[in-house]
Amino acid sequence: MRLSMLPRHEPTVRPAAWSGCLMLAAGLCFSTAPGAAQSGFTPGGDDDPRVGLAAGWHDAEEASWNMELLASQRRPDDFRNPETPGDGGFSNTDIGFQDDLVFVGNYHGFTVYDISDPKNPELRASVVCPGGQGDLSVFGDLVFISAQENRGRVDCGTQGTEGTVDPDRFRGVRVFDISDLDNPVQVAAVQTCRGSHTHTVVTDPSDPETIYIYNSGTSFVRSAEELEGCTDVRNPNDPTTSFWSIDVIRVPLAAPEQAHLIDSPRVFADEETGEIAALWPGGDHGEGTQSSRDTNQCHDITAYPEIGLAAGACSGNGILFDISTPAIPVRMNEVVDPNFAYWHSATFNNDGTKVIFTDEWGGGSAPRCLATDRPEWGANAIFDIVDGRMQLASYYKLPAPQTETENCVAHNGSLVPVPGRDIKVQAWYQGGISVFDFTDSENPYEIAFFDRGPLSETELFTGGFWSAYWYNGQIYGSEISRGLDVFELTPSEHLSENEIAAANLVRFSEFNPQHQPRNVWPPEMVVARAYYDQLLRHDGLLQDRAAVVATELDRIDGLPVGTEARAALAELATELWEDARRVDAGEEVGDAERIRTLAGALLDVATTMR
Amino acid sequence: MKAFSGHRVLPALLGVVALTACGSPSKAPSSAPPPPIDRMSEEGPEGYRYTDADVQFMQNMILHHAQALEMSRRAPGRTEREDILLLARRIERSQGDEIALMKRWLEARGEELPESGHHPHEHHGHHAAEREHGVELMAGMLTEAQLDQLAATEGPEFDRLFLQLMVYHHEGALDMVEELFSVGGRTAQDPELFQFASHVNSDQRIEITRMLEMLRAGER
Numbered sequence: 001m002r003l004s005m006l007p008r009h010e011p012t013v014r015p016a017a018w019s020g021c022l023m024l025a026a027g028l029c030f031s032t033a034p035g036a037a038q039s040g041f042t043p044g045g046d047d048d049p050r051v052g053l054a055a056g057w058h059d060a061e062e063a064s065w066n067m068e069l070l071a072s073q074r075r076p077d078d079f080r081n082p083e084t085p086g087d088g089g090f091s092n093t094d095i096g097f098q099d100d101l102v103f104v105g106n107y108h109g110f111t112v113y114d115i116s117d118p119k120n121p122e123l124r125a126s127v128v129c130p131g132g133q134g135d136l137s138v139f140g141d142l143v144f145i146s147a148q149e150n151r152g153r154v155d156c157g158t159q160g161t162e163g164t165v166d167p168d169r170f171r172g173v174r175v176f177d178i179s180d181l182d183n184p185v186q187v188a189a190v191q192t193c194r195g196s197h198t199h200t201v202v203t204d205p206s207d208p209e210t211i212y213i214y215n216s217g218t219s220f221v222r223s224a225e226e227l228e229g230c231t232d233v234r235n236p237n238d239p240t241t242s243f244w245s246i247d248v249i250r251v252p253l254a255a256p257e258q259a260h261l262i263d264s265p266r267v268f269a270d271e272e273t274g275e276i277a278a279l280w281p282g283g284d285h286g287e288g289t290q291s292s293r294d295t296n297q298c299h300d301i302t303a304y305p306e307i308g309l310a311a312g313a314c315s316g317n318g319i320l321f322d323i324s325t326p327a328i329p330v331r332m333n334e335v336v337d338p339n340f341a342y343w344h345s346a347t348f349n350n351d352g353t354k355v356i357f358t359d360e361w362g363g364g365s366a367p368r369c370l371a372t373d374r375p376e377w378g379a380n381a382i383f384d385i386v387d388g389r390m391q392l393a394s395y396y397k398l399p400a401p402q403t404e405t406e407n408c409v410a411h412n413g414s415l416v417p418v419p420g421r422d423i424k425v426q427a428w429y430q431g432g433i434s435v436f437d438f439t440d441s442e443n444p445y446e447i448a449f450f451d452r453g454p455l456s457e458t459e460l461f462t463g464g465f466w467s468a469y470w471y472n473g474q475i476y477g478s479e480i481s482r483g484l485d486v487f488e489l490t491p492s493e494h495l496s497e498n499e500i501a502a503a504n505l506v507r508f509s510e511f512n513p514q515h516q517p518r519n520v521w522p523p524e525m526v527v528a529r530a531y532y533d534q535l536l537r538h539d540g541l542l543q544d545r546a547a548v549v550a551t552e553l554d555r556i557d558g559l560p561v562g563t564e565a566r567a568a569l570a571e572l573a574t575e576l577w578e579d580a581r582r583v584d585a586g587e588e589v590g591d592a593e594r595i596r597t598l599a600g601a602l603l604d605v606a607t608t609m610r
Numbered sequence: 611m612k613a614f615s616g617h618r619v620l621p622a623l624l625g626v627v628a629l630t631a632c633g634s635p636s637k638a639p640s641s642a643p644p645p646p647i648d649r650m651s652e653e654g655p656e657g658y659r660y661t662d663a664d665v666q667f668m669q670n671m672i673l674h675h676a677q678a679l680e681m682s683r684r685a686p687g688r689t690e691r692e693d694i695l696l697l698a699r700r701i702e703r704s705q706g707d708e709i710a711l712m713k714r715w716l717e718a719r720g721e722e723l724p725e726s727g728h729h730p731h732e733h734h735g736h737h738a739a740e741r742e743h744g745v746e747l748m749a750g751m752l753t754e755a756q757l758d759q760l761a762a763t764e765g766p767e768f769d770r771l772f773l774q775l776m777v778y779h780h781e782g783a784l785d786m787v788e789e790l791f792s793v794g795g796r797t798a799q800d801p802e803l804f805q806f807a808s809h810v811n812s813d814q815r816i817e818i819t820r821m822l823e824m825l826r827a828g829e830r
Contacts, residue, residue: 084718088802107801132801150791151799160659160799164792219808220791234815283820287692291700293816363809366707459714462802 043399043446050400050432053453057085058482060455066448066492067435067475070119074483076126079106085481086461089130092478094198094412096138097471097511101181103143104478105134109156110145112181118474118486125181129156131170135198137512139211141179142187142256147171148195148219156186165226171195173215173249175259188259190249193230193242195219198300199249201515202326205305209254212326214310215247215261216298234296236277243296244268244276246312248327267321267331268295268314280316285338290361290377292316293342299360302346304516311346311355318343318357318383320390333389339376345412349422350519354441355390356380356424358410365462369408369431371401378409380426382441393441398431405454405461406430412467416475416489417506417519418499419527420534420597423447425475430454430464433477435489447494450477450487469513473504496537498529523604525557531598540591545579549598561609569606573599660719660800667790668712668803669724670748671810674783675705675712677751681776684760688768693824697817701776704813708806715802749789750782766828773825780814780821787811 041047054061058074074080081087093105100116101124109129113121131147138144147170151160154170161169173196175188194217202212221232221242231240245264252258270278282294298314303323310329312319317336321329337343337359344360361378362368368378379397383390402408406429413426416435425435425448432451438444455461463481477485491497505527506519521527532553535541541549552572559565576599583592678701685698716723752760752775763771787807790797798804 086714086718088805089800091801130801132804149799149801149804150797151801151804160796162796163794218812220811281819282816283823284693284696288696291816291820293812294819362704362707365711365805366704460710461714 044401048400050451053451055454055457057455060453062452064450066494067450067487067489069450069485069487071121071486072483073113073121076111076123078126078128079108079111085455085463088462091480093134093466094136095467095469095476095478096136098138099509102476103136103138104484105136105145107132107134110134110136113484121484121486127184128158130158133197137199137201137515138510139201140253141177143176143178144199144213145174146196146199147174148197154189164223169226171222173199173213175256177256187257190259190261191227192217192247192261193221193227200301200303201512202303202323203305204326209252211251211253213249213251214301215249216300217247218297218299236275246298250327262327265329267329279334280336282316289338290341292336292340299343300345300514302348302514302516304348304352306518307352309352311348313343313346313357315343318390335390337381340381347413347415347424348516350415353385354422355383355385360409362409364409364429365407367402367404367406367408367460369398369402380410382438382444384441394444396436396438396444398428398434399446400451402431403454405456405459407460407462407464414469414513415519416470416503418503418530419521420531425468425470427465427468427477433465433468448489455481471511472507496533498526498533501526502530523608525605528598528601528605529553531601535591535594535598538591538594540594541579542588542590566606566609569602573602659796660803661795661797663790663793663795663797664800664803665721667786668716671786672709672712673724674748674751674786675709678705678779681760685772688764690765691769694769694772711806748782749785750779752779769828770825773821777818777821780818783810783814
């Protein structure tokens, strides 16, 4: 276990010794023996190193545990107001990834960084195109970006718009061609009635030539004089109302300029009665419960095309959609929650057997991680998916209390692809980044964190991490007012070196976290070793046997690739299967499932060894 | 008190209630022609433009919110309904946070905060306003007499009056947002102000719906 916390007064200097445990004047440093069960502090307790960090824009005090900051890049000059960290016109927002590039959305447009050296991200391109909130996806040669504000213009101009009807106004989903990254060109701009707050790329497994964009408009409905067909009537009995729907946009990849809205399905309707507003009507759930917003919109949708499901975080409900026909999302199951104010975003586990929803209580600009706030409010709710239905298992909230000047609530994250476990890294605005394990959906626990002090000790500026996502071995954090941060996880009693190495094997050439891909691990010894570490951590194998297996793993690692190694792997796997059988028969204690997982991984290595 | 039916068409945010018959409900197929993009503006970063109407909106809304807090603080001791106490606490918390946000917005732009103690009744301007006894009131603002009346009631009588007045007060906030968007000119261009006004619009609509339900519950 290592914990380091160090004040930084010189933001451009990044000492290489950060991973060490430094004792500095204002810093604290806890260190316990390797393998110690306790972390040396109580998350959320007075000794939590995230409590009491000094404030600053680019010189705030930092605390980290089991993760290391590799680099920080301030927003480029054109995307920041040097006068204040709190200028919301230049907030960094969501992220998309492609090859060695990270695309960072911003209320003012988007920026692109080259991350071929993650320790030194370099600004590669930037596009000024205001409209907020700049939620962004990258797919092939295309970048999609959301605009919802009154000031958004079709021509990306910064001069704003005028009045209630302005033909130059743009609120919807923009499509850029980035095949020449030095000259991105807006090739389409799909106007929608409520603009675009977030959007989600949805691929069609049976049609590689077409993708779909699910658009979540949450803003006001514009005038029909500005956009035909928009009906600003909040009446579910009016069949033309622009509330109570999502938008589906079809994008022919060969002709993206033809991207257009194909439907605004009534996904909240009662199938039998046809009532448009059939889900949560708004209000609380009884005495002492949270007041949940009414479900007339989705805030964000996470699609997992490979399993044919999408999870919609839709204001007052969490919804599972069948997206096997992407053009026609079909509601399968929905839940409400008495602790949720506003269903905000979702992440599936890799197997698609769990889904985490976040609750953006307070809207993101409010301090909702105070010591006095209830831990189930503004938190994650973790659901098991059983026979297509969601069952609440537990809540997880950032354990460390934040101050009155730190906006903080559950926000965007992604899976950390450690085989055999469900782990998520997540942004909590000025609450920082928290990495937690939810393999046991009823008992999630934190395994790493990073946090900075508030932007200001006296004022609440909206800031902190909008998104924190794992991509090809690193964690990328989009900091609203401080820029782009890059992190690495470091080994601890909660996460072994082998587990991190196995996670690093999962590589994507493109990643949009709301278009969730399946993580697949190649058959390599380090994957088996990760399973072995998990077996030990859970006391899943008798100590004697564990020692024998370790010795054999080392011996096999020393063998050249070939028949002997292959045979040894197969033999070890067979022995482990026998161990599992004995556990099942009650002849030994242990974790039969984990033993078989290890055996299977060893056989995979043997099978593919050439 | 404004007349209010179950599905009243609330003020259209843009001030134009779209009643046009339309064959494709809620669909707005429209692809704009590809325009050139403005790369790396040479103007350099600057705060987004705002107008006098924006400033006045924020100044007025601070006073408007402040009165909601004042009303909410009267609930403890006067009601026995837990749901009303909870509602009052929620309004105090959310609108208290929003007051701080509005003050930050004004201060960051070097604009004046409304004077504390400055009586909103005396506030003049072309904002959403009503005339009462010859004094211009911001929409939904209560008079001293109404506040006194609220303070003088308790029990079910307080519950009913509190909910009715708060609905009335919230409706006024919606009117102010509507006016901001429809007053003409380049209003609500600033991203923070836009977001804030949008939140007021959606949050207070929801609370109105909830309060109407609570009113009905009290009648049973």
